[in-house]
Amino acid sequence: MTRGRTPLLLLAALLAASSGPSFAEDGADLLLQHGVFYPVQPPGRIEGSIAVRGGRIVFLGPDAEAARFRGPKTRVVDLAGRTVTPGLIDAHSHLLGLGRALAEVDLTAAPTYDEVIRRVREAAARAPQGSWVFGRGWDQNLWPGRQFPTHEALSAAVPDHPVWLTRVDGHAALVNTRAMAALGIDAATQDPSGGRFLRDAAGHPSGVLVDNAMNVLGRLPGASPEDNRRWLRAASRHCLALGLTTVTDMGVEAGEVAAYQSLRDAGELPLRAALFLTDDEVLLDTWFRRGPAIDPEARLTIRGVKMYADGALGSRGAALLEPYSDDPGNLGLLVTPGAHMEEVSRRAVAAGFQVGIHAIGDRGSLVALDAMEKALGGPRPEARFRLEHTQVVRVQDLERMARLGIIASMQPTHATSDMPWADERLGEARLERAYAWRKVLADGGRLALGSDFPVESADPRLGLYAAVTRQDLKGNPPGGWLPGERLTREEALRGFTLDAAWSLFLEKEVGSLEVGKRADLVVFARDIMTVPEAEIPRVEIDMTVVDGRVVHERGSTP
């Protein structure tokens, strides 16, 4: 306090005396009272209030002590016993992809190929003649027979629009005749390294493109800067309504980085985003020279590089040490040479960047970890290197990750989506070390949780539910799939908050409700930490706060 401010204080004190509540010079901007708080750090549960000023948490504790933060301009919210957690963080996601997906034909959960065709035909009828129709989310494992589709029925139903339909895991696409003509795919087209065009007995492409065969994507019409910004706005609103306050974009190109930067600079990025650059020579040269973008407001972080060791399990592109149990002779696909991953990792760490390598199979993980270990030269947790997905990993490689400080970036809903068929692909013995969240923790490793949206739903309640139950939404299988790997709610919450923040160099700013940290938080209508497990996906999100600003309120956000 300074002497010059005394008269103002006296006036304010008089005003306060006449209006009831005691006045504090240092009134908070936002005061949430009568709540139940799970701060994550320190672990536990606190009943009381949280006060926020200048975007940061200034108090968390008993209601009586919080009264001093109530000033004339304070927005006071009576939580009436509702629950507050730190803002949720998705450690592995694709925000732009989500925006694009929200604008595409949604093929998720289509129970038959006919249903996929019906949805695409409907969208094509509304689209301008000859324009591309994009769809996403088909999964032949949900269809009778579980066979990959072939293009003929789609081509017959939608003859006048080129159609591109990305598989649920993003590792395969189905195209129609018009699209194959536009992309120059025919019987003479060779399979690229790390990819294949599925073919009929006569060698004609069936319309399914696996992994690197999808790189003809470069010949698709590109997105405009305004497309990108529109997608980012829509996806951000979607995430905030789900309680996500920090998200990631795993693998962005130059134009996409520019879209984020222009939104950020215009003050129109309503949540935090951490970007991982795609493995492109020119892009990486530029950024390694420039160094990471560390935002003083922690809104847009650009200090990661994303690479791919292998493909995905659903399309049998994940690289395994022993052949697929349901496809003898197929070991999957390594898509990037280990020497390249090692070199990029070396340059990244020297330039102050972290590396995240996609690895699904045990061979993919082995090659990725070898590359990272050589680049790190030994244990280096502060480098925040990450193995993305960590789905099938040898026991000794899980131990190696913990020793080197390599973060296991895992997605609980991948396990529950894959469980109906993962045993066919992997066999019982390999399942023992698949989707092994608890083994990661038991080894002393760090678990950063996410969803991989739009591959899975962005809804973190589904991730928390999958993490603690390992069941589908109907409660199957009883007791959970490989139930020894279930997490406690506290572990799952930590994986979606503080450890996710650690995996993005953001743990000093967000990830827990601690005095001094940025005020990112979520208000749940009921106690998500104690409701029956089956209720977790349905606990309403009443309010989302970023930097102390209410950015979503249930019922009032469009």
Ligand SMILES: [Zn+2]
């Ligand atoms: Zn991903």
